[in-house]
Amino acid sequence: xxxxxxxxxxxxxWDASRPRREQDEWDAHAQxxxxxxxxxxxxxxxxxGDGVRVLLVIEAESARNIEARLAEDPWMSMEVLRIESIxxxxxxxxxxx
Numbered sequence: 001x002x003x004x005x006x007x008x009x010x011x012x013x014w015d016a017s018r019p020r021r022e023q024d025e026w027d028a029h030a031q032x033x034x035x036x037x038x039x040x041x042x043x044x045x046x047x048x049g050d051g052v053r054v055l056l057v058i059e060a061e062s063a064r065n066i067e068a069r070l071a072e073d074p075w076m077s078m079e080v081l082r083i084e085s086i087x088x089x090x091x092x093x094x095x096x097x
Contacts, residue, residue, distance in 0.1 A: 014080050020047065
């Protein structure tokens with residue numbers, strides 16, 4: 001197992017006239033992401049900066065594992081979000097105790 005940083009961006013299915021929580025299938029997406037947290041896959045996550053991108057810290061076996069799991073997100077199949085990058089992360093500092 002290792003840590004990965006995943007960056008997601010808005011896809012062509014994103015409706016720019018509506019905020020994040022008013023996008024189609026928000027509840028299904030939120031439930032899916034909450035389940036990934038409960039499963040221990042997602043360690044941290046949320047919008048960064050101006051909210052156009054989302055950053056996820058994930059603990060997984062491989063990038064392929066991550067791609068497969070995130071593909072199950074309703075927002076991925078609807079192209080509301082898309083994966084921009086998956087990078088391994090060597091954590092050298094951790095102040096969470």
